[in-house]
Amino acid sequence: MRLTIKNVSHRYDQVEALRDIDLTIEPGEVVALIGPSGCGKSTLLSIIGGMLAPTSGEVLIDDQAKPEGCLNPLTYVFQDFALLPWRTVAGNISLVLEDHPLSRAERDARIEEVLAQTNLSDFRDAFPKQLSGGMKQRVGIARALAVRPAVLLMDEPLSALDAQTRILLLDEFSDLFARTGMTAVYVTHNLNEAVRLAHRVVALRRRPGTIKEIHSIDIPIQDRREGLPELVAHEGALWNLIRDEAIAADKELENVA
Amino acid sequence: MSRDVANSSSENADNKVRFRATGFNPKANPVAAWASFVVVIVLWQLGSSTGFISDLAMPSPVAVAEALWKLIVSGDLWRHLGASLQRLAVGWILGTVAGLVVGFMVGMFTWARSPGVALVSALFPIPKIALLPLFIIWFGIGEPSKFATIAFGVFFPTVINTFGGVDNVARNLIRMGQSFDMPMWSVIRKIILPGALPTILSGFRISSSIAIILLIAAEMIGAQYGIGALILAAGQLYQTDQLIAGVVVLSLLGLCVSWLLGRLDRWLLGWR
Numbered sequence: 001m002r003l004t005i006k007n008v009s010h011r012y013d014q015v016e017a018l019r020d021i022d023l024t025i026e027p028g029e030v031v032a033l034i035g036p037s038g039c040g041k042s043t044l045l046s047i048i049g050g051m052l053a054p055t056s057g058e059v060l061i062d063d064q065a066k067p068e069g070c071l072n073p074l075t076y077v078f079q080d081f082a083l084l085p086w087r088t089v090a091g092n093i094s095l096v097l098e099d100h101p102l103s104r105a106e107r108d109a110r111i112e113e114v115l116a117q118t119n120l121s122d123f124r125d126a127f128p129k130q131l132s133g134g135m136k137q138r139v140g141i142a143r144a145l146a147v148r149p150a151v152l153l154m155d156e157p158l159s160a161l162d163a164q165t166r167i168l169l170l171d172e173f174s175d176l177f178a179r180t181g182m183t184a185v186y187v188t189h190n191l192n193e194a195v196r197l198a199h200r201v202v203a204l205r206r207r208p209g210t211i212k213e214i215h216s217i218d219i220p221i222q223d224r225r226e227g228l229p230e231l232v233a234h235e236g237a238l239w240n241l242i243r244d245e246a247i248a249a250d251k252e253l254e255n256v257a
Numbered sequence: 258m259s260r261d262v263a264n265s266s267s268e269n270a271d272n273k274v275r276f277r278a279t280g281f282n283p284k285a286n287p288v289a290a291w292a293s294f295v296v297v298i299v300l301w302q303l304g305s306s307t308g309f310i311s312d313l314a315m316p317s318p319v320a321v322a323e324a325l326w327k328l329i330v331s332g333d334l335w336r337h338l339g340a341s342l343q344r345l346a347v348g349w350i351l352g353t354v355a356g357l358v359v360g361f362m363v364g365m366f367t368w369a370r371s372p373g374v375a376l377v378s379a380l381f382p383i384p385k386i387a388l389l390p391l392f393i394i395w396f397g398i399g400e401p402s403k404f405a406t407i408a409f410g411v412f413f414p415t416v417i418n419t420f421g422g423v424d425n426v427a428r429n430l431i432r433m434g435q436s437f438d439m440p441m442w443s444v445i446r447k448i449i450l451p452g453a454l455p456t457i458l459s460g461f462r463i464s465s466s467i468a469i470i471l472l473i474a475a476e477m478i479g480a481q482y483g484i485g486a487l488i489l490a491a492g493q494l495y496q497t498d499q500l501i502a503g504v505v506v507l508s509l510l511g512l513c514v515s516w517l518l519g520r521l522d523r524w525l526l527g528w529r
């Protein structure tokens with residue numbers, strides 16, 4: 001499924017968050033959005049998924065190539081997991097299937113399938129509060145996969161996790177993208193995540209948020225390993241790209257609550 | 258202090274580090290809880306038996322128990338209690354249902370928000386018992402005016418709690434539901450309602466105690482039967498044993514209500 005972001009600008013009352021963003025996301029492509037704090041990454045991701053109406057411009061989605069059984073083409077994975085504490089793991093996944101015309105058997109089959117994919121089968125009846133952060137995010141992934149999304153929209157999905165869990169989940173994401181050829185937009189602060197997962201890394205600059213540079217990484221995702229020299233080089237290049245902005249962002253006083 | 262600095266004073270007396278985090282951590286002790294009841298009742302009985310507490314001012318526990326027993330065997334207690342429970346149930350349910358509906362609307366819809374909050378803020382501080390005479394004019398001296406008083410008293414705290422609960426449902430969960438294209442009714446039923454439930458249930462504790470207060474007040478103003486009427490009549494005849502027996506029944510009633518609400522909590526909020 002191709003996503004075309006056309007001339008998107010957005011302003012919050014005082015702040016011009018995004019200006020004239022043009023970007024096309026090709027089917028099967030993983031695009032990482034990076035940039036300093038406050039450059040509008042989350043804003044752009046919300047606009048892409050239809051959770052925020054841009055001040056001007058539009059996002060087009062080419063409906064031809066939806067995956068089979070797709071119930072929700074643009075599907076988010078959240079930084080804070082957004083799981084219902086009163087539902088079990090299976091119940092949280094079931095939640096997003098219940099409003100679709102699926103038979104009980106189909107629904108249960110989908111739940112089993114995504115639980116197996118995310119190694120959660122043993123946890124199906126656990127409540128979120130019983131799970132570690134990493135497990136919660138796996139539930140978030142399982143829930144997203146259950147609707148067979150065309151595009152995964154992920155806003156810093158690893159940043160609420162501890163460093164070790166992050167490494168584990170990063171490997172799992174990389175497997176997922178390599179195996180399924182999923183289209184995804186992945187917002188992150190972490191350049192290492194960006195170079196491990198993305199075909200293209202879009203660096204934004206701030207105030208107003210505009211695209212500074214698009215950086216392509218031509219190594220197939222399944223061949224990328226931690227510490228691979230080419231990846232380290234890409235990471236260095238990206239850091240040089242956003243370094244000055246990051247310093248400026250760090251020094252700025254926050255005037256918006 | 259660096260390791261590299263030779264420790265020249267190793268023979269200095271080592272003082273044990275004093276434990277400082279004492280207190281501020283009371284623990285539950287069920288034996289002490291029951292024992293305190295026994296002690297109070299025994300002291301009270303002793304005071305009465307020795308004549309230290311005048312019988313007219315405060316009957317002895319034994320006299321209260323006797324009065325209670327008489328009320329039970331004569332069947333009077335059930336007549337009074339039945340009338341009270343019925344008023345309590347009808348009034349509380351009416352007020353709660355209306356309060357939940359209005360609370361949800363105020364919590365969810367812009368059009369209901371400001372008018373709702375304004376009206377509730379203006380009417381909430383009125384002591385509802387002050388409106389009983391008005392309700393008597395509207396509905397007559399019988400049951401409906403009592404239902405209305407209780408319902409009215411229950412309505413406002415329920416509205417406030419409900420919309421507070423709805424407000425407190427994590428925005429990110431609602432957005433999650435919307436991002437999966439859940440229909441509005443599903444978002445309300447599966448996300449907002451359960452998310453607001455803990456606050457709503459704790460509101461039930463407040464509204465039920467308000468309901469009991471209004472029930473007794475309304476029964477004292479004009480009722481033939483009811484615990485409030487029983488207490489008032491006993492007082493007018495200086496039958497303090499019966500009066501205290503009525504108060505004991507009220508205390509038990511309050512305990513029952515709070516036990517029921519505790520069960521409801523555990524049943525509905527087991528996930529916490």
Ligand SMILES: Nc1ncnc2c1ncn2[C@@H]1O[C@H](COP(=O)(O)OP(=O)(O)OP(=O)(O)O)[C@@H](O)[C@H]1O
Pocket residue numbers: 012013015017035036037038039040041042043044189256
């Ligand atoms: N609801 C809002 N109201 C007003 N201003 C907002 C709102 N949300 C974001 N902003 C402002 O818009 C700008 C972009 O915000 P956004 O959250 O998209 O940045 P971000 O790149 O995701 O930042 P971070 O890396 O910290 O997550 C920031 O300056 C922020 O202060």
Ligand SMILES: [Mg+2]
Pocket residue numbers: 041042043
């Ligand atoms: Mg963000």
